[in-house]
Amino acid sequence: MAADPQAAKAQARAVTAPRAEAARQRDWLGLPRWAQGWLLPLAVLLVWEAAARAGLVSPAMLPAPSVIAASALRLLASGELGEHAWASFRRAAAGFLLGGATGLLLGLFTGLGRWAQRLLDPSLQMLRTVPLLAVIPLFILWFGVGEFSKGLLIALGAFFPVYFHTYLGVRSAEAKLYEVTRVLQFTRLQLVRGLILPAALPNILLGARLSAGVSWLMLSVAEMMGASEGIGYMIQDARVYAQTDLVFVGIVLFMLAGKLTDAGVRRLELRWLRWRRPFQDGKEKGL
Amino acid sequence: MLAIQGLTKIFPAPAGEVVALRDIRLEIGPGRLVTFIGPSGCGKSTLLKIAAGLDASYEGSITLDGRPIEGPSVEKGVIFQEPRLFPWWTVEKNIAANASLRDAAVRRRVGELIELVRLKGFEKAYPSELSGGMAQRVAIARALLRRPKVLLLDEPFGALDAFTRAHMQEVLLDIWQADRTTMLFVTHDLDEAVFLGQQVVIMNPRPGHIRRVVSVDLPYPRQRTGAPFQEIRGVVLREFEKVEEAPVPDPGAGI
Numbered sequence: 001m002a003a004d005p006q007a008a009k010a011q012a013r014a015v016t017a018p019r020a021e022a023a024r025q026r027d028w029l030g031l032p033r034w035a036q037g038w039l040l041p042l043a044v045l046l047v048w049e050a051a052a053r054a055g056l057v058s059p060a061m062l063p064a065p066s067v068i069a070a071s072a073l074r075l076l077a078s079g080e081l082g083e084h085a086w087a088s089f090r091r092a093a094a095g096f097l098l099g100g101a102t103g104l105l106l107g108l109f110t111g112l113g114r115w116a117q118r119l120l121d122p123s124l125q126m127l128r129t130v131p132l133l134a135v136i137p138l139f140i141l142w143f144g145v146g147e148f149s150k151g152l153l154i155a156l157g158a159f160f161p162v163y164f165h166t167y168l169g170v171r172s173a174e175a176k177l178y179e180v181t182r183v184l185q186f187t188r189l190q191l192v193r194g195l196i197l198p199a200a201l202p203n204i205l206l207g208a209r210l211s212a213g214v215s216w217l218m219l220s221v222a223e224m225m226g227a228s229e230g231i232g233y234m235i236q237d238a239r240v241y242a243q244t245d246l247v248f249v250g251i252v253l254f255m256l257a258g259k260l261t262d263a264g265v266r267r268l269e270l271r272w273l274r275w276r277r278p279f280q281d282g283k284e285k286g287l
Numbered sequence: 288m289l290a291i292q293g294l295t296k297i298f299p300a301p302a303g304e305v306v307a308l309r310d311i312r313l314e315i316g317p318g319r320l321v322t323f324i325g326p327s328g329c330g331k332s333t334l335l336k337i338a339a340g341l342d343a344s345y346e347g348s349i350t351l352d353g354r355p356i357e358g359p360s361v362e363k364g365v366i367f368q369e370p371r372l373f374p375w376w377t378v379e380k381n382i383a384a385n386a387s388l389r390d391a392a393v394r395r396r397v398g399e400l401i402e403l404v405r406l407k408g409f410e411k412a413y414p415s416e417l418s419g420g421m422a423q424r425v426a427i428a429r430a431l432l433r434r435p436k437v438l439l440l441d442e443p444f445g446a447l448d449a450f451t452r453a454h455m456q457e458v459l460l461d462i463w464q465a466d467r468t469t470m471l472f473v474t475h476d477l478d479e480a481v482f483l484g485q486q487v488v489i490m491n492p493r494p495g496h497i498r499r500v501v502s503v504d505l506p507y508p509r510q511r512t513g514a515p516f517q518e519i520r521g522v523v524l525r526e527f528e529k530v531e532e533a534p535v536p537d538p539g540a541g542i
């Protein structure tokens with residue numbers, strides 16, 4: 001955090017200048033800024049649709065967007081889509097919560113305690129480098145392909161980002177503020193709640209966002225290795241029967257799920273990190 | 288009463304040791320306002336840190352009301368050069384910090400202090416929305432809430448512009464006259480030292496020690512442009528110049 005308010009103000013000015021610039025660019029093509037990001041996908045969809053209708057691509061390989069949309073609507077109406085989505089969401093959420101909570105606790109633990117750090121962190125850092133997908137066969141051997149095995153796999157994936165960033169965040173608490181807590185005679189609990197957690201929160205949320213992404217990835221993998229419901233199962237099943245349109249429906253669903261969880265964490269960031277707002281305005285755009 | 292006797296502080300360093308303070312003797316009665324001035328590295332911050340209880344490895348003795356200082360506590364309020372506010376807390380929460388705002392007595396006192404440091408209307412602002420002077424006033428209010436016996440200020444207005452600094456000096460005198468808290472005020476600014484202090488302690492570096500204590504027997508508020516002020520300022524300045532000229536027992540310092 002900028003200790004010098006003058007510098008902070010200069011920074012705020014530097015941030016508002018490009019913003020005025022951005023406001024002027026708003027009228028480019030007569031579109032507001034947020035809509036400009038939609039131009040490319042829309043163009044691709046149009047070309048795709050046109051190519052499909054003109055018979056330029058095989059419907060078995062690349063069904064037209066309208067066909068995919070129709071299949072999605074049909075599945076939605078029959079309730080099948082909802083069931084798969086719900087099953088997937090449950091698994092992902094359970095794995096994410098289990099892995100995230102463990103990561104948070106261990107991250108706090110190793111971040112706060114010297115001996116815990118020396119004892120645990122090297123091993124965890126080493127495990128982190130193992131490619132997750134390489135442990136799947138082991139999980140299948142040990143736990144089979146049931147729900148337990150799937151949940152554990154997702155939890156494992158969700159664990160590392162939260163753990164790693166919590167640890168970093170806890171370590172980032174400033175020594176200068178720590179001195180203040182000593183002078184004000186904070187208790188151990190007040191120290192954790194007043195300094196360490198808030199200081200680590202930006203990092204923890206970043207870890208949570210990364211973990212959510214990994215959770216969806218591990219979910220799709222887990223569901224494809226054998227399941228009887230869920231979006232991954234739907235995709236796998238559709239492949240077997242060469243229903244390419246349904247494969248696309250599944251992919252789009254995963255895309256939406258990822259985007260929604262991302263937006264959710266972003267909302268939490270805006271609410272919980274409100275105090276950072278004046279500095280963040282400019283950075284937000286870069287993300 | 289803050290009593291310092293034979294205080295010596297040595298920092299171990301790779302190339303020999305640094306004697307940051309040598310044989311400091313000083314008695315500061317309750318309610319006194321004493322300023323400390325001296326060139327960089329003469330141990331002013333080290334002295335305040337020890338008085339605050341933030342540094343416990345020293346020789347000699349330092350007592351507050353007869354009891355040796357053991358570790359930091361709210362009895363010894365500290366204002367650092369930077370405000371050191373918690374960025375995630377509002378102004379009022381920063382002042383309360385680990386005291387609960389739900390406690391009616393704390394609430395009332397926080398309100399009074401906000402008025403005293405002239406921050407009415409900014410109770411709910413975050414530190415990132417404050418100017419440097421405002422933030423430093425929050426830090427002062429935070430220390431005062433604990434009703435410290437002594438307030439230790441380490442160049443608290445060093446980063447402020449001349450106008451804000453003059454304003455803050457007045458705020459500080461207001462507070463001192465209202466509460467009569469004992470204050471030890473470290474500064475680099477000669478005018479500030481003479482404007483604020485009942486006594487000005489002039490320190491010398493290598494090793495850090497007290498060269499002279501100048502009494503400033505002028506009533507508050509002081510007129511910086513008046514002849515008596517200028518006269519005392521001259522006394523301190525001459526002493527200060529002698530400090531700079533004093534032969535430095537450092538073989539590497541030849542010109």
Ligand SMILES: Nc1ncnc2c1ncn2[C@@H]1O[C@H](COP(=O)(O)OP(=O)(O)OP(=O)(O)O)[C@@H](O)[C@H]1O
Nearest residue numbers: 298299300305307326327328329330331332333334
């Ligand atoms: N943590 C430390 N380790 C080693 N030496 C230190 C440490 N802190 C201070 N010193 C040394 O002690 C001496 C006094 O330092 P101190 O910070 O008290 O000076 P100061 O009078 O506050 O200077 P300034 O006016 O620049 O703030 C210096 O020579 C410095 O190098």
Ligand SMILES: [Mg+2]
Nearest residue numbers: 331332333441
């Ligand atoms: Mg200093």
